[in-house]
Amino acid sequence: MKTDDLIRVLAADTLPEPPVSGRLWSVLLPAVVVTLLANWLALGLRPDLVQALGNPVSLMRFVLTCALAAVSIRIALGLARPEGRGVVRFWPLAVVAGAALAMLIWAYVATPAEARQMATVGKTMWVCLVFIPILSVVPVATLFWALRRGATTAPALAGAVIGLAGSGIAATIYATHCTEDSPLFYITWYSLAIMGVTMVSAAIGARVLRW
Numbered sequence: 001m002k003t004d005d006l007i008r009v010l011a012a013d014t015l016p017e018p019p020v021s022g023r024l025w026s027v028l029l030p031a032v033v034v035t036l037l038a039n040w041l042a043l044g045l046r047p048d049l050v051q052a053l054g055n056p057v058s059l060m061r062f063v064l065t066c067a068l069a070a071v072s073i074r075i076a077l078g079l080a081r082p083e084g085r086g087v088v089r090f091w092p093l094a095v096v097a098g099a100a101l102a103m104l105i106w107a108y109v110a111t112p113a114e115a116r117q118m119a120t121v122g123k124t125m126w127v128c129l130v131f132i133p134i135l136s137v138v139p140v141a142t143l144f145w146a147l148r149r150g151a152t153t154a155p156a157l158a159g160a161v162i163g164l165a166g167s168g169i170a171a172t173i174y175a176t177h178c179t180e181d182s183p184l185f186y187i188t189w190y191s192l193a194i195m196g197v198t199m200v201s202a203a204i205g206a207r208v209l210r211w
Contacts, residue, residue, distance in 0.1 A: 069168030080150025159205015
């Protein structure tokens with residue numbers, strides 16, 4: 001290799017990497033679109049979606065899942081830095097969890113005793129438990145791809161937060177199909193599906209985010 005060529009290669013190698021956040025958003029937005037299309041093609045949208053969005057109790061599922069996704073993405077970006085584990089704050093996740101718990105308790109009290117079991121089990125429990133993890137695959141894989149360029153010192157924890165973010169996105173999208181409007185249903189079963197994705201993602205993160 002000639003000296004001039006070597007100098008050019010060395011100079012190119014010192015160019016800064018694009019920030020992880022820019023890399024993430026450039027691929028996450030298309031991933032959300034793909035997941036929306038998959039949900040629409042496989043399940044369809046609930047016919048009264050507009051009316052459901054006007055119902056505060058039904059709307060809360062979108063608020064909670066969107067908040068979970070947004071907070072988790074922010075935490076995941078923080079954990080992508082070597083010092084992230086020491087500076088990232090997890091209390092926003094506790095706020096989201098607390099809001100969900102408060103909604104669950106309110107729904108339990110507000111629902112007549114004889115109707116609680118049906119409101120909790122609903123008619124689409126298994127659809128929820130199956131499709132939220134399936135719809136999580138593309139967002140979770142996209143987040144892993146983007147954050148692998150970081151330098152996390154807590155790979156399992158970062159993987160778990162990626163799982164929360166990806167399944168939060170998936171749950172939000174799935175909610176456009178789900179017709180179960182009781183918080184007893186959607187907080188219970190969405191949470192279980194999200195927990196499953198989070199545990200799997202933590203195990204994956206422990207392997208693929210290690211450096």
